[in-house]
Amino acid sequence: MVMARTKIHVILVFVSSLLILLPDSPVGAPVGVCYGRVAINLPPPSDVVDLLRSNGISRVRLFNADAEALKPFSGTEIQLMIGVPNEVLPTLANGMVSTALDWLQSNIFAYVSPSQVRYLAVGNEVLLKDPFYSPFLVPAIRKLHQALQALGLADTIKLSSAHAATVLSNSYPPSAGAFDPNLLSVLTPLLQFLRDTGSPLMVNVYPFFSYINNMQSVSLDYALFRSSAVHADQKLAYDNMFDATIDAFAYAMEREGFQGIPIVVTETGWPTAGGAAANIENALAYNGNVARRGLNNIGTPKRPGVGVEVFLFDLFDEDQKGGEEFERHFGIFRVNGVKAYDLSFY
Template sequence: MAIQKMRISQIFLLNLASVFTILSLLSLSSSTEAAPVGVCYGREASNLPPTSAVVHLLQSNGISWIRIFNPDPEALASFSGTGIQLMIGVPNEILPTLANGTVSASLIWLESNIFSLIPPSQVRYLAVGNEVLVNNPSYTQFLEPAILNLYRALHELGLADAIKLSSPHAAAVLSESYPPSAGAFDLSLTPVMVPLLKFLSETESPLMVNVYPFFSYVNNHQYVTLDYALFRSSAVEIDRDLEYRNMFDATIDAFVYAMEREGYPRIPVVVTETGWPTDGGDGAGAGNALDYNRNVVMRTKGNIGTPKRPGVGVEVFLFDLFDENGKTTGVEFEKHFGIFGVNGIKAYDISFI
């Protein structure tokens, strides 16, 4: 009888744990509406159309979410009053000033550079820095204090709940990403990552990640097939009884497992950049770009989620609105992520509606 009671209690506890897991997943998605699909509006180019024409292009294609990488006055003024929701970047080079200044100084910066040009109701996110920890490590020490000063300034303005603060990270912040359940942050970065995760958890803000299966394919041909990167693989990879059919899901879930490993299992993920180039390297091409981005849009709008978080829509910003001929990385494909030509014609027939 004692054994039977123990088994019954164990079953009860297992069922209760399952209920809590389900509730935790459901709480990550605040509504049944589709997760939004946005587009990155990079401006490192000499031939871009006027911002007024860009606004018309966005509206005519049903694009109502945009990421801009810095608070460009011309762009912000053009978006004002359009209803388009923005993720606005706080450039890496501004971080020391914000970190070393006062909350009042951050408040003045926000009002002068953003809110004097566009209503706060159109600002959904502030992306503080971009890929700082890996690609711009000299700014690492300034990231958390800059975020905290900006948060306190938003709080003084009564905007801390409406405008979420985070910082986009490259996948390289993970020391382990395969299989996804092995996902772990680089130990050298945890002194920064863990306090940041604590902030994101306490403020109900997302972890921002830049996800590029194209890079995984180009750099790891022997491990990542083109079909797996493009959502076209018929093969299934099993990890802890979860089925993975594409690199996009696997990368996001590696971040989820990494956060879980640090004690933060419920922070949502926003993909701040993802895309596929139409030219400039192995695997590049309009057909592949269409396959990749169309699948991302369909999965996002369908709230498909990932194997680790099924049914929880992942908000995504596709890179890039236009080709950027001013890119100086020395890598040719960096210039060819544009979904539209500068004449407004689509590079391939993708729909956002």
């Protein structure tokens, strides 16, 4: 009996050792959240950091390098995507590398450790929203990259620029995805930079907008991941607009000779009020499916098993934003810290 117990004990130790040596199961794509601050009566940034940590949110997008918002993140394990404002691009593009170094040190690294910065989103929707700054975009990115190289940080902090989905002149079917030819003078050198540095193409994707602007052709179910109809495209099948849009970008990059560049969705979301189909149920359905697919590494038909890293928009409602009423109702949390709907980030 003693010998039997000894053998069992040895076997258990051996099996436990094997389990320790086995590689971990694949980790899903991170699900982050955008921290927009165009609002009054928002909680203090220190409370926001506590809210993020208590909900297991480990990645956050800040649209600007704002000292008040950045400071409370210092010393946390939260990884940051930090925006470089459009209006700063000419100064960075025309300045010396030292100008970019000074900007990084004064606006970011003075408040948080470089180890917490995952991405710099240089400009937001510059090509269509602020075309004046388009010529400065890639030169500014290159100067910032040279500055990061000088600091030994170019391998850990990736540079890119967030683009609206409308930089595509064609997105349907996905295999016909193509960039607006009028934007290629900027996009081509940008894609070259992304490929050379192993950086992602950043895109803002909103099936909600596609739905409300084209209800005759886009069904609500297709936008919300609950369509029973399948859209065939060559040998691939699509049952939701999110996947179709991501793959249209992948095809568009390949059309210009750039294969394999990863895609990060810097904004996506669904409003809870303010217009057609804008309600809590649809917001939960959309954001819940986006998060679940990323966490489970589902990927897209063109890139199966490669979870799409996303930043859900938005942490809170932003009551000072202009535009349509729904623009002010993307908040996942109320300002008191209570979830607007039961969304899981892990």
